[in-house]
Amino acid sequence: MNLNILSNDEFLSKFEEAKGILEENGITRDILRDKIVSCIYKIAEKSAKQVVSIENKKYNETDRKIDRILTSKIYGIPVMIALLGVVFWITITGANYPSELIATGLFWIEDRLTDLFNLLEAPKWLHGVMVTGIYRTLAWVVSVMLPPMAIFFPLFTLLEDLGYLPRVAFNLDNFFKKACCHGKQALTMCMGFGCNAAGVIGCRIIDSPRERMIAILTNNFVPCNGRFPTLIAIITMFFAGIVAGPFKSLISALILVAFIVFGVVMTLLVSKILSKTILRGLPSSFTLELPPYRKPQIGRIIVRSIFDRTLFVLGRAVCIAAPAGLIIWVLANVQVNGLNLLTHFANFLDPFAYLIGMDGIILMAFILGFPANEIVIPIIIMSYLSTGSLIEFENLSQLYEVLVSNGWTWLTAVCVMLFTLLHFPCGTTCWTIRKETQSWKWTVLSFLIPTVTGIICCFIVANTARLLGLA
Amino acid sequence: MGLTNNSTGIGALEKELKIERMTDDDKVIAIAGNPNVGKSTIFNSLTGLNQHTGNWPGKTVTNAQGKYKFKDRNFILVDIPGTYSLMANSVEEEVARDFICFGNPDATIVVADATLLERNLNLVLQTMEITSNIIVCVNLMDEARRKKIHIDLELLSELLGVPVIGTSARSGKGLDDLMQAVYDVTAKKIVPEPVKIEYDGVIEEAIAVLEPEVKKHLNENLNSRWVALKLLDSDESYFYPWKNI
Numbered sequence: 001m002n003l004n005i006l007s008n009d010e011f012l013s014k015f016e017e018a019k020g021i022l023e024e025n026g027i028t029r030d031i032l033r034d035k036i037v038s039c040i041y042k043i044a045e046k047s048a049k050q051v052v053s054i055e056n057k058k059y060n061e062t063d064r065k066i067d068r069i070l071t072s073k074i075y076g077i078p079v080m081i082a083l084l085g086v087v088f089w090i091t092i093t094g095a096n097y098p099s100e101l102i103a104t105g106l107f108w109i110e111d112r113l114t115d116l117f118n119l120l121e122a123p124k125w126l127h128g129v130m131v132t133g134i135y136r137t138l139a140w141v142v143s144v145m146l147p148p149m150a151i152f153f154p155l156f157t158l159l160e161d162l163g164y165l166p167r168v169a170f171n172l173d174n175f176f177k178k179a180c181c182h183g184k185q186a187l188t189m190c191m192g193f194g195c196n197a198a199g200v201i202g203c204r205i206i207d208s209p210r211e212r213m214i215a216i217l218t219n220n221f222v223p224c225n226g227r228f229p230t231l232i233a234i235i236t237m238f239f240a241g242i243v244a245g246p247f248k249s250l251i252s253a254l255i256l257v258a259f260i261v262f263g264v265v266m267t268l269l270v271s272k273i274l275s276k277t278i279l280r281g282l283p284s285s286f287t288l289e290l291p292p293y294r295k296p297q298i299g300r301i302i303v304r305s306i307f308d309r310t311l312f313v314l315g316r317a318v319c320i321a322a323p324a325g326l327i328i329w330v331l332a333n334v335q336v337n338g339l340n341l342l343t344h345f346a347n348f349l350d351p352f353a354y355l356i357g358m359d360g361i362i363l364m365a366f367i368l369g370f371p372a373n374e375i376v377i378p379i380i381i382m383s384y385l386s387t388g389s390l391i392e393f394e395n396l397s398q399l400y401e402v403l404v405s406n407g408w409t410w411l412t413a414v415c416v417m418l419f420t421l422l423h424f425p426c427g428t429t430c431w432t433i434r435k436e437t438q439s440w441k442w443t444v445l446s447f448l449i450p451t452v453t454g455i456i457c458c459f460i461v462a463n464t465a466r467l468l469g470l471a
Numbered sequence: 472m473g474l475t476n477n478s479t480g481i482g483a484l485e486k487e488l489k490i491e492r493m494t495d496d497d498k499v500i501a502i503a504g505n506p507n508v509g510k511s512t513i514f515n516s517l518t519g520l521n522q523h524t525g526n527w528p529g530k531t532v533t534n535a536q537g538k539y540k541f542k543d544r545n546f547i548l549v550d551i552p553g554t555y556s557l558m559a560n561s562v563e564e565e566v567a568r569d570f571i572c573f574g575n576p577d578a579t580i581v582v583a584d585a586t587l588l589e590r591n592l593n594l595v596l597q598t599m600e601i602t603s604n605i606i607v608c609v610n611l612m613d614e615a616r617r618k619k620i621h622i623d624l625e626l627l628s629e630l631l632g633v634p635v636i637g638t639s640a641r642s643g644k645g646l647d648d649l650m651q652a653v654y655d656v657t658a659k660k661i662v663p664e665p666v667k668i669e670y671d672g673v674i675e676e677a678i679a680v681l682e683p684e685v686k687k688h689l690n691e692n693l694n695s696r697w698v699a700l701k702l703l704d705s706d707e708s709y710f711y712p713w714k715n716i
Contacts, residue, residue, distance in 0.1 A: 011684050018681040018703060025673040032674065032704055033558075039670050040596045048589035051627040052620060059586075059618035205563070291507045292586060294614065297641055 063293055067167070071290070076171040081257060083164075087155045089253035092236060095147035096249070102146065106139035125333075133329040134322050137382040140399060144377065145229040146314055152228060153305040156193065161296035165190050169288060172264075177283050179268045180275035182211035184286060185218075189267060192222040196429040199224075200436055210281045213442065214271050216433055220425040220450045221267040222260070226316075226373035230420050231256060233377060237400040238413040263421050270449060316372050324368065324375055328382045342383060356455055357415030357462030359407060366419060371427045376420070411465050415458045422454030497545045498657040501570055503598055504582030505591050506553030509610045513582060513640045514550040517650070541650040544657075549576065555590075557597045571601055572693065577657045578604040580649070585615035585622055585637070595631065599665035600697040605633045606652045606663075613639035633663035667696075677703055 022032060069075050110131060117127040159165070168190060173183035184206050192199030199219040206212040223231060235252045275281060331342040339347075346360030353363040365379035381399070384406045403412075424447045425433065434443040504510045514520070518537030535550040551570050552563035571579055581598050583591035588609070595607055609622060628635035634652045638645030655661040669675065678699050685702065686695040 008688070011688070014681055014684040015702065018677040018699070021673065021677040021680065022703065027673060029704065035671055035674060036700070036704070037556075037558075039668060040593055043596055043666075043668060044589055044592035047627065047630045048592055050630065051623045052588050053623075055619035055621065059620065289506065292614070 060292070066293060067290060070164070070167050071170050076167075080168060080171055081261065083159070084260060085253050085257045087152065087159070088232075088256045089249055090155060091148050091152040092232060092252045092256070093249040094151045095232070096236070098147040098150075099143050103139070103143035106143060110135055110139060128333075129326065129329050132385065133382070134325040136385065137325050137378050138318055138322065140381050141318065141378045142314065144233045144399065145374070146310070148229055148232045149225070149310040149314065150306055152232075153225070153310055154302045157301045157305045158296055158298070160190075161294065161301060163291045163293045166288060166290050170290060173288070175268055176271070179272040180281065180283050181214045181271045182206045182208065182283060182286065183288065185211070185215040185267075185271070188215050188219060189222050189264070192219045192224060193228075194225060196220050196222075196224045196425055197432040200429060200432045203436065207286075208281075208284045210275075210279050211284065213437065214274050214279055216436060217274060217442070217446045217449055218267045218270050220429065220446070221270065221422065221453075222263050223421055224373065224426075226426065227420050229374070230377050231259060231417055234413050234417055237397075237403070238408075238410055259417060259421060266422065266453065270453065314374075316374055324379055325382050328379065332383070346383070355462070356419070356458035357411055357465075358419065358458070359412070361406070362412075362416055362419075366423060369426075370424070373420075373426050411462060411470070415462055418458050418461060419454050422450050422457055424448075424451045494545070497547055498577040498653075499547045499549065499575070500653055500657075501549045501551055501574065501576040501579045502582060503551055503567055503571060503579055503594065504553055504608075504610075505555055505584060505587075505594055508553065508582045508584040508591065509640045510550055510553060510582050513580075513608070513610065513638070513646070513649075514548055516640055516643055516646055518548055539650075541654050544654065546650075546653065546657075549574065554594065556594060557601070568601075571598060576602075576604075578606060578653055580606045580608050580653065582608045582610050585609045585611045586618055586620055588622060596668060599631065599633065600668060600700075601694055603633075603663050603665050603694065604656055605665060606649070606656055607631060607633055607635045608645075608649055609635060609637045610640050612637045612645070613642065630666070632666045634661055670700075674700075 027035070070079055113131050113135060114127065117131065165187060169183055169186035172186040176183045176185050185203075187205065188199050188202045191202040196219050199222075200216050203212050203215040203219070206215055232252075235255050239252060239255050328342065331345070332340050334341050336344060342361075345364060349360035349363045353360050356363075361383045362380055365376045365383065368379050369376040381402065384402055424430070430443055430447060433446045434440065437443065502510045502514055514535065514537060517539045519539070520535075520537040537548050537550075539546050539548060549570065551567045554564040554567045557564060557568040557571070570576070579598060579602055581595045583595060595605075599605055607627070609624060609627070612622075615622060622637070624635045624637050634656065636645055636649045636652050638649055640646065652661070656663060670678070678696060681699040681702065682695050685699045689695050689698060
């Protein structure tokens, strides 16, 4: 097409003439569009009638029956929460045994490695860095994180493949409308469970710029792949132990559900606040198609979610944890004024961290975890281990002992979980937000909103519990 | 199958869609279709890539591209966002229409859901108005069979005037036929002749005035009749890309 077509006289005169014909006959732009659309629809209808023959007119009946329950006003949300609970329950129950097994195996290898180092008469510091520093931490990370992920990701993908996500959006639509934001935000939120960066990109399905911005700013309130393992690990260690027997994993699952629901409530609350202050406006309407339920391909789901998600997340944790392990080992072994650097750093953060129910090491781990949330737990473990409280490994419960001997209480666990849920987005997500919004201002805001929310929540929880003498 | 490496983390960041042909013979193929009809599944099966797939509408929001080889030829496949129409009512529709229109693909596969054929045909017809190099892929034939819906693909092909291929992309059925049809269309062994959509007398009259003038300025791949109609409808987003050509 020629660049000058719109200023070409000949063309313009014909254009005016053609427009004139339409106007004379009373065909405005709206009527023209209507006529074009209805003409196409008629042809589609006619052709479809000729080629399609439906043997059983009630072929949609089963789907509708299921939908009547899954999207009903009364049962919709309870069923949703129950499903979430079942997914978590399977994850936590199923993860226990392989975790033990993997831990046993990996620590057997550690002993062999130590033997090897002794055999080669390697210097003590080398053994310290390589085995007790890097290898031991990686072993913990793998045995704590791998099994829950290998169970959770396929289950979540299964729900997605079945077509459940749009039903979630349908159920939550009313809440999002009340929060003056877009119902499709429920979908972007679900994507956030997988990866917040992907969730932020997914916000493009929301047309209104105001609502899209709200969805982007609040996407981080749901925990992503990288943060789930932290939550699951802490719950299994600190809360599942309260009740013995068969209810153990049930309680853990319920606690996790409570945290996720809390995340969703925070999403709604912050969305509401945003839409009443800096992003004022009314919710816009949209159509949401509830796709037919489809038979999922179990085999492919398992393969893909293990290769693409599980090993990917784990790989990232390991890749970043290894060099981080080295740095932490160095920090822990360089003495300044009689104390090592790590202690200096942790002591510096300690007073503030105490206010929000954590300690300096944990806060440092969150800060160092900015590139990838997966490494928060590894850094915490590594730091504790490097500052002396070395423990021989026999089983998983010893990780719990490491934490407790470093001053963890149930309150610390709750605050760490809260802060895991509510803190700044990871580096990749921030960068994605910058790309999507084309603005540093919004990026900074998306960093500050969850962080401040997290600090406030932890502060309230920590100090209320302390005042009441509960911890 | 859920989120994948390509669709999360750094991979989620948009890469500018820049199509690079290895040789001049490489063909660019667009995959259009309603949301949630399995475009990404077809794209993944053909290219061996792992775009995020999932049973919900609106999950692909950008154009993704991948390559496959069939017989002696390389094909570059572009997965465009699912849309119900090409009227540019939303960002996705604009992205989809602009690619079919200005991305200059050698052929466009329009994927339709066999269980909802009537609604899907609307997009097929709209795409046929824009370009004639079309292959209709009726996907989810397995689902349709399960629901006891029969579709006469040959008759559909006759009615539309373009090749129609039935597939069940999730199990890979029919994809060879699809690739063959794409090959034939791009090699001009098959020349689709989409049915002309006739509008009201007055509208036809107006088109008749404008079309010859449009034709003078247009490259051969775009349908002058459709461009004339769109100019009369003159939506603003449509004028914008013209200026860049």
